[in-house]
Amino acid sequence: MAKISEYSSVVGSSTIEELQLLAGKLQGKVVQNINSTATGGGVAELLSRIVPLLQELGVNTRWDVIKGGESFFNVTKKFHNALHGRPEEISPQMFEAFTETSQQNIDELKAYGDIMIIHDPQPIALIKKKLSMPGSKWAWRCHIDISSPDTHVWNFLKPFIHQYDSAIFSSPNFSPALPIRQFLILPSIDPLSDKNKDLPQETIDAVLEKYQIRKDKPIITQISRFDYLKDPIGVIEAYRLVKKRIDCQLILAGGTATDDPESSKVFADTKEIAGNDTDIHILPVPSGSDTEINALQRASTVIIQKSLREGFGLTVTEALWKAKPVVASSTGGIPLQIRHKYNGLLCHSVFGAALSIKQLLHNPEYAKRLGENGHELVKQNFILTRHLKDCLLLFLCMYHPDDIIHL
Amino acid sequence: MNVLGKAKEPFIFSTQVSLTELTGLKATNLQQLLDLIKTVPGSIIYHHTHHFLQEHQYLLPEPPNDFAYWVTEFLGEARLGEYLLSIDTIQYTTIRELRDKIARTIEDYVKDYPTSLNKFATTGEEFRFLKSVSFVLQTPHKASDLKEFKTALQKVTPGSLYFHMFEARLRIRQGINDFSKWLEDCLSENKLANKIAALDPYTYTLENLRFTIIKLVEKRIAESLKEHPVIPEALPK
Numbered sequence: 278m279a280k281i282s283e284y285s286s287v288v289g290s291s292t293i294e295e296l297q298l299l300a301g302k303l304q305g306k307v308v309q310n311i312n313s314t315a316t317g318g319g320v321a322e323l324l325s326r327i328v329p330l331l332q333e334l335g336v337n338t339r340w341d342v343i344k345g346g347e348s349f350f351n352v353t354k355k356f357h358n359a360l361h362g363r364p365e366e367i368s369p370q371m372f373e374a375f376t377e378t379s380q381q382n383i384d385e386l387k388a389y390g391d392i393m394i395i396h397d398p399q400p401i402a403l404i405k406k407k408l409s410m411p412g413s414k415w416a417w418r419c420h421i422d423i424s425s426p427d428t429h430v431w432n433f434l435k436p437f438i439h440q441y442d443s444a445i446f447s448s449p450n451f452s453p454a455l456p457i458r459q460f461l462i463l464p465s466i467d468p469l470s471d472k473n474k475d476l477p478q479e480t481i482d483a484v485l486e487k488y489q490i491r492k493d494k495p496i497i498t499q500i501s502r503f504d505y506l507k508d509p510i511g512v513i514e515a516y517r518l519v520k521k522r523i524d525c526q527l528i529l530a531g532g533t534a535t536d537d538p539e540s541s542k543v544f545a546d547t548k549e550i551a552g553n554d555t556d557i558h559i560l561p562v563p564s565g566s567d568t569e570i571n572a573l574q575r576a577s578t579v580i581i582q583k584s585l586r587e588g589f590g591l592t593v594t595e596a597l598w599k600a601k602p603v604v605a606s607s608t609g610g611i612p613l614q615i616r617h618k619y620n621g622l623l624c625h626s627v628f629g630a631a632l633s634i635k636q637l638l639h640n641p642e643y644a645k646r647l648g649e650n651g652h653e654l655v656k657q658n659f660i661l662t663r664h665l666k667d668c669l670l671l672f673l674c675m676y677h678p679d680d681i682i683h684l
Numbered sequence: 685m686n687v688l689g690k691a692k693e694p695f696i697f698s699t700q701v702s703l704t705e706l707t708g709l710k711a712t713n714l715q716q717l718l719d720l721i722k723t724v725p726g727s728i729i730y731h732h733t734h735h736f737l738q739e740h741q742y743l744l745p746e747p748p749n750d751f752a753y754w755v756t757e758f759l760g761e762a763r764l765g766e767y768l769l770s771i772d773t774i775q776y777t778t779i780r781e782l783r784d785k786i787a788r789t790i791e792d793y794v795k796d797y798p799t800s801l802n803k804f805a806t807t808g809e810e811f812r813f814l815k816s817v818s819f820v821l822q823t824p825h826k827a828s829d830l831k832e833f834k835t836a837l838q839k840v841t842p843g844s845l846y847f848h849m850f851e852a853r854l855r856i857r858q859g860i861n862d863f864s865k866w867l868e869d870c871l872s873e874n875k876l877a878n879k880i881a882a883l884d885p886y887t888y889t890l891e892n893l894r895f896t897i898i899k900l901v902e903k904r905i906a907e908s909l910k911e912h913p914v915i916p917e918a919l920p921k
Contacts, residue, residue, distance in 0.1 A: 291841040295701060298821050424808070449812035452706035459706035461814065608808060617757055658739050670703035674817060680727040683820045 309390025313399035359427035518631035597651030700847035
């Protein structure tokens with residue numbers, strides 16, 4: 278894990294100084310984060326990066342985890358799916374199990390923060406402790422796409438949410454009408470991680486050699502797990518339209534979960550559609566192969582993300598960071614990252630994707646310019662240091678209701 | 685005035701950082717967009733006409749407002765997009781005036797092209813109204829004469845430049861940028877103040893704006909040195 282000072286090589290020392298200045302305004306405040314797990318999952322991963330950096334900046338930031346048994350987490354998993362819009366059968370007994378475990382956590386968990394950040398629905402009922410903590414500020418941090426939630430679950434959670442001082446969402450599209458303040462904190466990538474750091478050319482070449490990918494033909498790449506929503510077959514169709522005019526290669530790389538039968542089926546279908554085209558490389562990359570993913574992205578001529586549905590689309594962020602020209606579907610968080618024709622090309626169909634790829638392959642200067650703009654956009658907006666800045670500003674916002682705040 | 689002359693009061697550089705507040709408000713067609721533009725708080729109009737400047741600091745400065753981008757890309761109304769794009773933001777000294785101009789532009793367009801009201805953005809592509817919460821902090825950088833001013837301009841963050849040129853003019857002082865005000869009031873550098881005030885900062889990237897202001901200051905320093913050459917003191921015999 279990199280130290281805060283190491284990020285100055287990426288974003289400049291003035292940005293780090295700005296963070297230190299903001300952190301100084303939070304002297305004496307204790308920030309307590311609470312979620313449902315210390316390991317595994319995006320929230321735990323995010324907190325494991327953010328909490329030490331905030332501490333290093335001098336903000337007294339802590340992280341605690343609620344307890345819960347199988348029945349509790351079964352219900353919260355169902356909540357999670359239902360908030361994503363998937364129909365779920367949730368019985369009154371299940372709601373009861375949620376309430377029971379929540380009460381145990383309310384009774385047993387020590388809440389001590391001046392600022393309480395409660396992550397996702399599992400610990401949401403802890404807000405009941407607010408009454409016994411006068412002066413404390415509470416924010417509910419929702420990491421889930423709740424743009425079309427199941428109303429049954431949403432209506433159950435709403436009375437809890439309304440008691441918070443504010444809510445935080447990861448996309449403007451997730452923002453519901455609420456009587457409390459809502460803030461936007463977009464996801465970010467860590468430029469110093471194995472997946473995003475600069476790589477020596479030898480490392481990139483070694484990965485290409487390992488997978489027998491040629492360097493003398495343009496490479497079109499989509500990185501994502503094998504999932505119908507990522508439309509790998511649509512990507513192959515787009516590639517075939519491009520291939521009619523330009524001799525190129527296609528890489529489809531990502532994880533396949535062995536315990537997910539659908540993922541294995543998508544992988545098999547994709548292989549079948551690819552047939553015996555030796556220029557199509559379908560690569561099941563095991564989890565933890567961050568350097569390989571990094572190398573494949575850096576070796577690519579064009580990166581594609583032809584998802585039918587998408588969360589934020591961090592693979593797009595990663596590609597933009599590597600200054601690659603990107604063609605991506607206008608869905609989920611992708612339009613937040615790509616301004617069409619400014620730093621990438623948005624598409625809505627196989628034909629649109631193919632046309633955009635051809636334009637980029639035929640106009641390398643244009644592609645280069647889009648890539649450079651993409652890199653700068655990520656540097657300004659989607660780097661971990663911006664995430665830290667947003668966290669600090671959020672904490673400060675809890676004490677300032679105005680639109681312009683002179684610190 | 686001699687460039688070595690000291691200002692009545694030093695210029696203290698501040699910087700500005702902001703957090704985006706969500707409102708839950710959205711528009712799917714031109715009528716909804718127009719109705720909300722007319723009624724939402726000024727901080728929302730400010731966000732959608734200014735956040736691009738800070739988020740895209742090194743890019744070409746287009747498109748300068750989200751309304752133009754959305755009607756073009758998601759409603760397919762390129763002509764209206766161009767009208768909104770070409771609103772000369774620098775002309776307006778208050779958010780209220782800017783808001784009125786944007787609303788009038790859409791109203792006029794809808795009158796001329798009533799079928800434009802029938803176009804709807806698809807789910808996920810609605811216009812989401814957002815708001816900027818700005819935090820202003822003092823930096824350690826300050827200047828008491830033109831040379832120090834130039835040196836500090838080279839060092840401060842883009843957020844600082846943004847604050848003194850945009851936020852101060854439109855949201856705080858309403859009418860003039862901080863640099864011109866200080867140059868005029870504290871250094872009597874009226875000509876230089878006017879030159880900076882006459883720039884259209886909306887058509888520069890922040891880095892190009894920084895470069896342009898520094899060039900103007902350098903030019904003034906060179907002129908001043910010509911008018912008032914620094915004569916080395918005579919050596920004692």
